[in-house]
Amino acid sequence: MAADPDATPHPIAQRTDDSRATESGTVLRLPVWVLATAAAGVIAAALIALALLGGNSLPERNGPPVEELAVERTVLSPGAIELTVRNTGPDPVQIAQVFVNDAYVDVAAGTDPINRLDATTVQLDYPWQDGQPYLVSLLTSSGVVIEHEIPAAVATPDPADAVGLMALLGTYVGIIPIALGMMVLPLLRRVGPTAVRVLLALTIGLLAFLAIDASIEAIELSGRSGGAFGGPALVVLGAGLAFLALTAVDRILRSRTKRAGSEAETGLRLAVMIAIGIGLHNLGEGLAIGSAYAVGELALGAFLVIGFALHNTTEGIAIVAPLAKHRPTLVQLIGLGLLAGGPAILGAMLGAAVDNSELSAFLLGVGVGAIAQVIVQIAPAMRTRSGQVLNPATIGGIAAGVLIMYVTGLLVTA
Amino acid sequence: MSAPSRRKFLAGGALLGTAGAALGAGGLLDTPTATAAVGHGQGHGGGINGATFAAGATVDHKANGFNPTQVLRDFDYGRVSVSSDGRTMREWDVFATDKDIEVAPGVTFPAWTFNGRVPGPTLRCRQGDLLRVRFVNNSAHPHTMHFHGIHPAEMDGVPMVGRGVISPGESFTYTFDAEPFGLHLYHCHVGPLAEHIARGMYGTFIVDPPEDRPAADELVMVMHGYNTTFDGEGNQLYAVNGIPFHYMHEPVRVRRGELVRIYLVNTLEYDPINSFHLHANFFDYYPTGTRLEPTEFTDTIVQGQGQRGICEVRFPKPGRYMFHAHKTEFADLGWMGFFEVSE
Numbered sequence: 001m002a003a004d005p006d007a008t009p010h011p012i013a014q015r016t017d018d019s020r021a022t023e024s025g026t027v028l029r030l031p032v033w034v035l036a037t038a039a040a041g042v043i044a045a046a047l048i049a050l051a052l053l054g055g056n057s058l059p060e061r062n063g064p065p066v067e068e069l070a071v072e073r074t075v076l077s078p079g080a081i082e083l084t085v086r087n088t089g090p091d092p093v094q095i096a097q098v099f100v101n102d103a104y105v106d107v108a109a110g111t112d113p114i115n116r117l118d119a120t121t122v123q124l125d126y127p128w129q130d131g132q133p134y135l136v137s138l139l140t141s142s143g144v145v146i147e148h149e150i151p152a153a154v155a156t157p158d159p160a161d162a163v164g165l166m167a168l169l170g171t172y173v174g175i176i177p178i179a180l181g182m183m184v185l186p187l188l189r190r191v192g193p194t195a196v197r198v199l200l201a202l203t204i205g206l207l208a209f210l211a212i213d214a215s216i217e218a219i220e221l222s223g224r225s226g227g228a229f230g231g232p233a234l235v236v237l238g239a240g241l242a243f244l245a246l247t248a249v250d251r252i253l254r255s256r257t258k259r260a261g262s263e264a265e266t267g268l269r270l271a272v273m274i275a276i277g278i279g280l281h282n283l284g285e286g287l288a289i290g291s292a293y294a295v296g297e298l299a300l301g302a303f304l305v306i307g308f309a310l311h312n313t314t315e316g317i318a319i320v321a322p323l324a325k326h327r328p329t330l331v332q333l334i335g336l337g338l339l340a341g342g343p344a345i346l347g348a349m350l351g352a353a354v355d356n357s358e359l360s361a362f363l364l365g366v367g368v369g370a371i372a373q374v375i376v377q378i379a380p381a382m383r384t385r386s387g388q389v390l391n392p393a394t395i396g397g398i399a400a401g402v403l404i405m406y407v408t409g410l411l412v413t414a
Numbered sequence: 415m416s417a418p419s420r421r422k423f424l425a426g427g428a429l430l431g432t433a434g435a436a437l438g439a440g441g442l443l444d445t446p447t448a449t450a451a452v453g454h455g456q457g458h459g460g461g462i463n464g465a466t467f468a469a470g471a472t473v474d475h476k477a478n479g480f481n482p483t484q485v486l487r488d489f490d491y492g493r494v495s496v497s498s499d500g501r502t503m504r505e506w507d508v509f510a511t512d513k514d515i516e517v518a519p520g521v522t523f524p525a526w527t528f529n530g531r532v533p534g535p536t537l538r539c540r541q542g543d544l545l546r547v548r549f550v551n552n553s554a555h556p557h558t559m560h561f562h563g564i565h566p567a568e569m570d571g572v573p574m575v576g577r578g579v580i581s582p583g584e585s586f587t588y589t590f591d592a593e594p595f596g597l598h599l600y601h602c603h604v605g606p607l608a609e610h611i612a613r614g615m616y617g618t619f620i621v622d623p624p625e626d627r628p629a630a631d632e633l634v635m636v637m638h639g640y641n642t643t644f645d646g647e648g649n650q651l652y653a654v655n656g657i658p659f660h661y662m663h664e665p666v667r668v669r670r671g672e673l674v675r676i677y678l679v680n681t682l683e684y685d686p687i688n689s690f691h692l693h694a695n696f697f698d699y700y701p702t703g704t705r706l707e708p709t710e711f712t713d714t715i716v717q718g719q720g721q722r723g724i725c726e727v728r729f730p731k732p733g734r735y736m737f738h739a740h741k742t743e744f745a746d747l748g749w750m751g752f753f754e755v756s757e
Contacts (some may be wrong), residue, residue, distance in 0.1 A: 142522055
C-alpha cells in the first residue's frame with residue numbers, strides 16, 4: 001500500500017486531525033494553568049484517598065520496630081564524650097541508657113524519641129584516656145544496642161582555634177603546590193604544539209586518576225552513616241550536578257569568547273574551567289583533611305606538605321597547559337591559582353568544624369563531576385591537524401599522567 | 415570508623431617520623447584529664463565515681479509490680495494446713511505471665527515471669543513438709559516449674575517426663591516433700607531453655623532445717639541478668655533482685671552487730687560464672703545451705719549458674735558498704751549496691 005498520503009489520508013490520522021480541530025475550535029479551550037491546577041488537584045485527591053484508605057487496607061508490619069542510628073560527629077573533651085546521633089531508620093528511636101566499654105555512664109540524651117532523619121546530641125560523663133579505643137553502646141527503650149566505635153580517643157579541637165591552622169594547612173596542600181605547578185608556564189611557551197598536546201593528555205591522565213580515586217573514597221564515606229540520605233546515590237548526585245553546572249558555566253564563557261573571537265581567550269577559558277574543576281575537587285579534599293584533623297587522624301608535619309607538593313603540583317601544570325600560546329597577566333595567573341587552590345582552605349575549615357561523612361561524600365562527588373567536565377573540556381584541545389584526538393603521543397601522555405598519580409600516591413603512603 | 419584513602423595517606427606521614435612541629439601545631443591537643451562528676455547531688459556514680467544509669471532516673475516500680483527493696487525480705491510460706499498423715503502441708507498458686515518490665519530507666523524488657531515479678535516469689539518451707547505448688551500457665555508460651563531438691567521424676571517439671579510441658583491455659587500441681595534442707599531454686603525447663611530462663615523464669619526455694627537457724631535479719635538475693643538484644647551472647651544488664659543499680663539508690667538497710675543472713679542464688683544465663691563481693695566485712699559461707707557449718711570465712715565467693723549459698727555476716731561498724739559482682743564488667747553493667755549499716 002503505497003498510497004499518496006496527501007490524497008488519501010490514513011483513517012487514524014484523519015481522526016486525530018478532527019479531534020484537534022474540535023479542541024482548538026471554541027468550547028473546550030481552557031487556560032493551561034486551569035488544566036495544570038485541575039490535574040494537580042486530581043492527583044492530590046487521589047493520593048490523599050490512597051493514604052487514608054489504602055494504608056488501612058494493608059496489615060501493620062508484623063516485625064519489631066526497626067531502630068537505626070548513625071553517629072555523625074563525636075566530640076571529646078576532658079571527662080566527656082558528646083555524640084551527634086541521627087535516626088537513619090524508619091521508626092522513632094529512644095536512647096534510654098548508654099554504656100561505654102561495658103560500664104553504664106551518666107548520660108543526657110533527651111527525653112523524646114528521635115524521629116526519622118532527626119538528630120540529637122548525647123552527652124556522656126566518662127573519664128576517657130588519650131589514645132585509647134572506646135565502644136559506645138546506645139541502649140534503646142526496646143533493649144536494642146547500637147554501637148559506635150571510637151578507634152582512638154583524642155580531644156576534639158575547637159573549630160574556632162583550628163581556623164588559623166586549617167588556613168595554613170589549606171595553603172600548604174592547595175595553593176603552594178598549584179603555584180609551583182604553574183611555574184612551568186615559561187617552559188611551555190618554548191615547546192612545540194605536539195609537546196603541548198602531550199602535556200594536555202598528561203593532564204587528562206592525572207585528572208582521570210583523581211576522579212576515580214575520589215569516587216572510591218566518596219562511595220566508601222557515603223555508606224558510613226547508614227545511607228539515610230542516599231548513600232552512594234549522594235555521590236552520583238553531587239557529580240551529576242557539578243557536571244551540569246560546569247557545562248553551563250562553560251557555555252556562558254564560550255559565547256563570550258566567540259564574541260571576542262581570540263584564540264588567547266579560548267586558552268584562558270579552558271584554564272579557568274580546569275581551575276574551577278580542580279578547585280571543586282580540592283574543596284572535597286580539604287574537607288577530608290579537616291575531618292581527619294578533627295578526629296586526630298591527621299599526621300601533621302613536613303612530610304604532609306612535601307607529599308602534597310608532589311601530588312598536587314601536577315594540578316598546577318594542568319591549569320597552565322592550555323595557556324602555552326598566550327601571555328596571561330600575573331593577576332590572571334594568581335586568580336587561577338586561587339580558584340584552584342583556595343577551596344582547599346575553605347574545605348579544611350569546614351571539615352574541621354563539621355565532621356559529617358555525608359557532606360564529605362557529596363562534596364567529593366561534586367569534585368568528581370567537576371573533573372569529568374574538565375576532561376571533556378580538554379579533550380578537543382589534543383586534536384591534531386588531521387583531526388585525531390587519540391594518537392600514540394596523547395595516549396602515552398594519558399598513561400604517563402595516570403602513572404604519575406599512582407606512583408606519587410604510593411610514595412607518600414609508604 | 416575507617417579512614418578514607420587520602421586520610422590513610424596523610425596519616426602515613428607519621429610513620430616516617432616527621433615531627434608535627436612543621437605546621438606549628440604542637441601543643442594544640444591537651445591530654446584530657448578526668449573531671450569529677452558534676453553535682454547531680456544524689457546517688458552514686460558518673461564519671462570517675464563509677465558506673466551509673468543517667469543521673470536521677472529510676473524505674474517505675476509501681477508499674478513493674480515489684481520493688482527489689484521488698485523482694486529482699488519477701489518470704490512466701492504458702493497456705494499452711496495439716497496433711498492427712500499429720501504433716502505440715504504448704505500450698506502455693508504460682509502463675510506464669512508475660513509482662514513488660516522496665517528493667518532500666520526507659521528500657522522495657524518483655525519478660526516471662528512467675529507471679530509477675532523477676533525473680534519469682536521466694537517459696538519457703540521446712541524440711542519434711544508436704545508441698546503442693548499449683549502452677550497455672552497464663553503465659554502465651556509453654557512453661558514448667560522445675561525445682562531443685564529431691565523429688566519423684568514425675569514432679570521434676572521437665573518436658574516428656576510425668577505431666578511434662580504445661581501448655582498455655584493449663585495448670586498442674588507439683589506435689590513433693592521438702593528435702594533436703596538448704597537453699598535451692600526453681601525455674602522453667604522448657605526449650606529453648608536458655609531463653610526461658612533468661613526471660614525471667616526463676617526464683618528462690620528455701621527449705622529450712624528441722625531446727626531453726628540462729629535468729630537473723632534474712633535477705634534473699636538472686637543474681638541474674640537481662641539479654642535485652644536476645645542475641646544469646648551475654649547480657650546488657652546485670653542485677654540482683656530485678657533492677658540493676660537499685661541498691662545504689664535504695665541501700666539495703668541493716669543494723670550494726672545484728673546477724674545478717676543472705677540467701678544468695680545465681681540464675682545468670684549466658685555468662686559462665688557470677689560472683690559476690692562484700693566490702694570491708696567478712697562473712698561465713700554455707701554452700702547450698704545443706705550443712706550447718708560454714709566452709710569458708712571470706713569476702714568474695716563465686717557461683718556458676720544454679721549454684722547458691724548462704725552468707726552470714728555481722729557488720730561491726732556503721733556506714734555504707736558496697737557489694738557487687740567481683741566480675742567488674744557485671745558490676746559496671748548494673749550488679750552493684752550498698753549496705754547501709756546503722757546503729
